[in-house]
Amino acid sequence: MIEQIPQILISGLLSGGILALIALGMNIQYGVGKVFNIAHGEFIMLGAFITYVLYTGAYGISPIITLAVSGPILFLLGFVLYRTLFTSLRTRAPTPAVFEGNSLLAAFGLIFVIQNIALLIWGGRTRLYLWLNSPVYFGGMVFRANRLVALGLAVAICVAFYIFMKRSRLGKAFRAAAQDPAAAGLMGINITLVLALCFGFGAMLAGFAGSLVSMYSSISEVMGLNFAIGAIVVMVLGGLGSIPGSFIGGFITGILGSLVSFYAAPLLAPAYYGLFLILLLVRPQGLLGKR
Amino acid sequence: MRILEGQGVTKNFGGLAAVSNVDFHVDQGEIVGLIGPNGAGKTTLFNLISAALPFKSGEIRFKGKKLNNLKPHQICKMGVARTFQEIKVFANMPVFQNVIVGAFFGKPTRISGADAASEASQALEFVELSEMRAVPVKDLTLVNQKRVEVARALATKPELLLLDELMAGLNITEISEAMELVKRIRDKGITIFMVEHVMKAIMGICERIMVLHHGEKIAEGTPEEIAANKTVIEIYLGEEAHAGS
Amino acid sequence: MDITKSTPRKLLVPGLLLLILIALATLPLYGPLIGVQVYRLFLPTVCFMYIALAVSWAMFSGSTGYMSLAPAAFLGVGMYTMALLREVLPLGVIIIAAGLLSFLIALLVGLVTLRLKGIYFAIFTFGLVVLIGQLVLYYEIHVNAIRGRDIAPTSPENGYYIMLGIAVATLLTAYFIRRSRLGLAMQSIGGNEEAAAHMGINTTMVKVITFAISAIFMGAAGATLAARIVFVDPTMAFNLNYSFMPVLMAIFGGLGQLYGPVIGAPIFALLQYWLSANFARYYSLIFGIILIIAIVYMPGGLAGLLPKLRNRLEGVITKLWKGGKAEQRANT
Numbered sequence: 001m002i003e004q005i006p007q008i009l010i011s012g013l014l015s016g017g018i019l020a021l022i023a024l025g026m027n028i029q030y031g032v033g034k035v036f037n038i039a040h041g042e043f044i045m046l047g048a049f050i051t052y053v054l055y056t057g058a059y060g061i062s063p064i065i066t067l068a069v070s071g072p073i074l075f076l077l078g079f080v081l082y083r084t085l086f087t088s089l090r091t092r093a094p095t096p097a098v099f100e101g102n103s104l105l106a107a108f109g110l111i112f113v114i115q116n117i118a119l120l121i122w123g124g125r126t127r128l129y130l131w132l133n134s135p136v137y138f139g140g141m142v143f144r145a146n147r148l149v150a151l152g153l154a155v156a157i158c159v160a161f162y163i164f165m166k167r168s169r170l171g172k173a174f175r176a177a178a179q180d181p182a183a184a185g186l187m188g189i190n191i192t193l194v195l196a197l198c199f200g201f202g203a204m205l206a207g208f209a210g211s212l213v214s215m216y217s218s219i220s221e222v223m224g225l226n227f228a229i230g231a232i233v234v235m236v237l238g239g240l241g242s243i244p245g246s247f248i249g250g251f252i253t254g255i256l257g258s259l260v261s262f263y264a265a266p267l268l269a270p271a272y273y274g275l276f277l278i279l280l281l282v283r284p285q286g287l288l289g290k291r
Numbered sequence: 292m293r294i295l296e297g298q299g300v301t302k303n304f305g306g307l308a309a310v311s312n313v314d315f316h317v318d319q320g321e322i323v324g325l326i327g328p329n330g331a332g333k334t335t336l337f338n339l340i341s342a343a344l345p346f347k348s349g350e351i352r353f354k355g356k357k358l359n360n361l362k363p364h365q366i367c368k369m370g371v372a373r374t375f376q377e378i379k380v381f382a383n384m385p386v387f388q389n390v391i392v393g394a395f396f397g398k399p400t401r402i403s404g405a406d407a408a409s410e411a412s413q414a415l416e417f418v419e420l421s422e423m424r425a426v427p428v429k430d431l432t433l434v435n436q437k438r439v440e441v442a443r444a445l446a447t448k449p450e451l452l453l454l455d456e457l458m459a460g461l462n463i464t465e466i467s468e469a470m471e472l473v474k475r476i477r478d479k480g481i482t483i484f485m486v487e488h489v490m491k492a493i494m495g496i497c498e499r500i501m502v503l504h505h506g507e508k509i510a511e512g513t514p515e516e517i518a519a520n521k522t523v524i525e526i527y528l529g530e531e532a533h534a535g536s
Numbered sequence: 537m538d539i540t541k542s543t544p545r546k547l548l549v550p551g552l553l554l555l556i557l558i559a560l561a562t563l564p565l566y567g568p569l570i571g572v573q574v575y576r577l578f579l580p581t582v583c584f585m586y587i588a589l590a591v592s593w594a595m596f597s598g599s600t601g602y603m604s605l606a607p608a609a610f611l612g613v614g615m616y617t618m619a620l621l622r623e624v625l626p627l628g629v630i631i632i633a634a635g636l637l638s639f640l641i642a643l644l645v646g647l648v649t650l651r652l653k654g655i656y657f658a659i660f661t662f663g664l665v666v667l668i669g670q671l672v673l674y675y676e677i678h679v680n681a682i683r684g685r686d687i688a689p690t691s692p693e694n695g696y697y698i699m700l701g702i703a704v705a706t707l708l709t710a711y712f713i714r715r716s717r718l719g720l721a722m723q724s725i726g727g728n729e730e731a732a733a734h735m736g737i738n739t740t741m742v743k744v745i746t747f748a749i750s751a752i753f754m755g756a757a758g759a760t761l762a763a764r765i766v767f768v769d770p771t772m773a774f775n776l777n778y779s780f781m782p783v784l785m786a787i788f789g790g791l792g793q794l795y796g797p798v799i800g801a802p803i804f805a806l807l808q809y810w811l812s813a814n815f816a817r818y819y820s821l822i823f824g825i826i827l828i829i830a831i832v833y834m835p836g837g838l839a840g841l842l843p844k845l846r847n848r849l850e851g852v853i854t855k856l857w858k859g860g861k862a863e864q865r866a867n868t
Contacts, residue, residue, distance in 0.1 A: 036655055038662055088832050094382075097654065101603045104658050105783060106831050108605065112780060112824030120817055225776070229663040240655065266677075269663070269670045276660065277648060284652050341734060363733040373734060381727030392724050395717055396736035447736060 007141040008258050014147050016254020017154040018209055022227055023234035023246040024158060025205030029078075031241030032178040032198040034096065035086050035103040040231060041224025042114035043074050043203045047210025048219040049122060056129050063131055063215050064153070070207040078203025081110070082196040090195075111224070118221040128218040150212040157208055158247065161201075165243065174198050178241070226269070230257070233272045236279050239289025248287055294319040294451055294482050295340070295371075300349035302335055302506075309335040311506035312349070317451070322473065322483045324497035326490075326517075328526055331503040333486040334376050337453050341373050342366050353451065368399045372449035374440040376456045376486075382429035389428055390414050390442045397447020414442040418472065434465045441472065445481075452476060454485040458492050470496050494518065502526075560700060564693045577692040581764060583805045584699040588706040588757045589782035590789070590797035592750040595710045598791035599722040600743060602654045606645070606661035608778035609668050610638040610751045614758020615773040616672055619685040622763070627690055631698065631759045638755025639748050646744035669774025676770060684769030687762055695764040702760060706753040710794055713746070722746055777820070781808070784827045790837025799838055 022044060029037045037043075047070040054061040054069060061069075086103055093099035132146040165171035173194045176184040185191045209227075213219070234253045238245025253275070260271040279286065296316035302309050310332040317323045325333050338344040340351055342363045351358045358366055372393070381389050394407040394414070402410075415421045418438040423431065428439055437457060444452060454473070458466050470492050477483055487493045493500060494514045502510040502523050510520050517523055564577060572580075589607050597604050614634035621630045645664065649657040676682055690698075713719045721742045724732035733739045762768050781804060782797075789800025804823065811819035830837065 109824045109827035116821035273667045367736040379728045379731035
């Protein structure tokens with residue numbers, strides 16, 4: 001069994017990269033937009049289905065190219081949702097605590113809305129497409145090419161986003177809005193627009209993640225929930241709202257998940273929750289979060 | 292008797308020392324003022340005393356008992372009550388209900404509903420807010436909301452009352468009334484430790500004043516001594532000069 | 537205390553409630569006369585279950601603002617308690633045991649999460665139903681080698697009475713907590729948690745106790761439901777929908793008043809029943825949209841709109857009255 005360890009670890013990194021991407025999107029939405037989007041998993045699902053439809057459709061568009069479709073579509077969806085629903089909630093909420101609670105419940109409602117629209121459109125069968133499914137061997141380990149490609153793209157997207165947040169004006173506006181929305185508003189930043197944009201970006205990252213997941217895994221309309229739960233654990237591990245935390249948390253959780261999946265796959269959620277429990281007892285702010 | 296004292300109290304936020312090695316004391320029956328420019332650490336110090344924030348360095352003792360690892364509700368039951376800089380009233384509840392919360396929960400022993408109600412009424416009378424007892428607090432003016440906060444704190448029957456910027460946002464008449472209220476509270480036997488920016492109030496009612504600057508205690512003394520203290524004048528003049536430029 | 541209400545008016549609401557309760561309690565007896573045959577008692581039973589779920593959800597989340605998404609977890613625990621113990625213990629004992637087990641689980645969850653900021657509690661409860669469901673599924677498949685369990689049924693009348701009893705117990709508990717010190721403490725926490733703590737309230741314990749109490753009724757309701765649907769498997773017992781419906785019912789009905797969830801529950805229980813016949817694929821979507829609209833546009837729910845409607849009505853009547861009087865005066 002020891003020989004399997006490297007395979008398990010690398011496999012963990014592969015899923016960890018995707019988890020990091022998912023957590024990154026949710027952390028932006030929570031850290032900046034102050035909405036804990038438990039419907040994030042549904043955005044992932046939509047991204048996955050967009051890629052599925054485009055690849056298995058008449059034109060057989062390469063899944064990599066479909067990123068250019070799923071990303072913007074989900075960005076638009078996230079932007080519009082924030083601009084309408086969450087901005088309404090934000091202006092009507094008497095305190096930030098009330099906004100946090102209401103937006104959480106609204107996101108809860110969104111889960112049912114989006115999932116059921118998807119079920120109406122696509123019918124509810126688990127789907128799978130085969131693309132780049134050939135095995136790749138090195139160092140005594142074997143991986144599917146599609147998983148390697150997915151990881152590479154996930155890392156690339158994360159890095160690109162990180163640079164964007166650090167260097168670009170919009171990225172700085174995001175960080176300003178995260179720290180102090182009122183002050184940022186006074187600095188001339190159009191807070192309503194910036195918050196909606198960042199929620200859109202978060203949704204876009206979910207769309208990317210979904211497209212990437214579809215490359216190597218089967219998909220279904222109900223796949224979102226498990227991703228959301230995994231992402232939550234990643235967020236708590238890395239620190240709620242922490243963008244660097246998404247990366248570290250993602251990879252650690254991915255490795256943990258890979259270990260558990262190897263020995264007892266159905267116990268993945270309980271394993272995640274075990275980690276969750278320990279974190280809440282010992283270090284709720286996570287690795288990089290603030291107390 | 293020193294009802295409240297602290298030694299070497301330090302609180303860091305990341306790299307920033309909000310409160311730095313501060314020693315302080317308040318004697319029973321005194322009205323002590325805590326002043327300093329914005330960001331000096333005054334509210335932070337209050338937050339450490341009332342356990343709204345935790346701290347590891349230094350010691351704070353109330354009537355000889357260490358407060359370091361206690362929770363706010365425990366400190367309240369020991370006899371320390373406070374008001375807040377950003378008024379933390381229960382906005383959707385009526386005035387009377389706000390105050391009775393203090394009466395019910397602020398004491399170490401359980402009291403009956405009837406006793407709590409009468410104590411709450413007394414506290415409301417004391418701050419002269421009895422006619423407003425049924426009004427939801429969010430519908431009150433600022434000065435009345437502050438009164439509610441004070442009444443609620445008084446209903447916990449404290450021995451020490453921490454007032455955090457009670458006079459902020461009040462006009463001249465309201466400030467005089469508030470000063471009278473503070474004196475009457477002290478006359479009831481309650482020790483008062485107050486953070487304030489309104490100089491007239493501080494100089495007018497405090498027997499002793501402490502000055503914080505960048506988290507450190509830089510001066511302490513009677514109002515006259517503080518008013519004549521060169522360092523203090525520089526800090527405040529410097530602040531004004533800065534504000535004017 | 538409103539002493540301006542005369543005695544007859546004070547007795548009006550409790551009297552009405554008592555009448556409704558008697559009417560409901562005796563329904564199985566006269567039911568067939570009005571078309572409610574015994575086999576039709578299932579729908580009212582489900583209504584009572586949702587009342588219990590919605591009221592107990594509102595009991596905690598309504599006043600403190602801490603959003604629990606856990607009802608489905610406790611309901612599922614209750615269902616499986618019944619499934620596992622049906623042959624071993626009397627029905628009533630199992631239902632109580634289900635309530636107690638849910639109480640203990642909620643106590644644990646609360647002790648871990650309610651010392652922290654509200655978001656941790658919410659996201660922990662969000663996945664709780666999936667966690668427990670997967671644990672049960674694993675245990676059943678790998679240890680017991682079965683996927684679902686049959687449960688010896690209880691009669692429709694039994695189920696009806698027990699669920700009615702649970703709903704009434706939930707309402708009574710909610711009512712008395714509201715008027716008690718515990719209720720005042722929770723309202724204070726909802727108003728401003730830091731101030732509440734500084735007034736001597738042990739906020740963590742207050743939250744934990746109330747959350748745990750609210751779970752009792754969810755577990756008991758689950759056990760009772762299981763005895764009526766006679767088959768459970770982990771996927772349908774641990775279903776996020778059972779967290780969604782109580783939230784929808786409580787928010788739509790209104791969190792400010794005790795009767796808010798009581799109004800909301802039957803509305804959506806009946807809607808779900810009727811829509812699942814013809815529009816099975818659509819009603820969940822519609823309900824999700826309604827929840828979102830209710831959160832944004834109906835902060836007080838239906839119960840919150842009623843006083844406004846009444847005020848408007850009174851305003852109109854007063855204007856007409858005064859207008860009439862002014863005319864009278866002008867004519868004399």
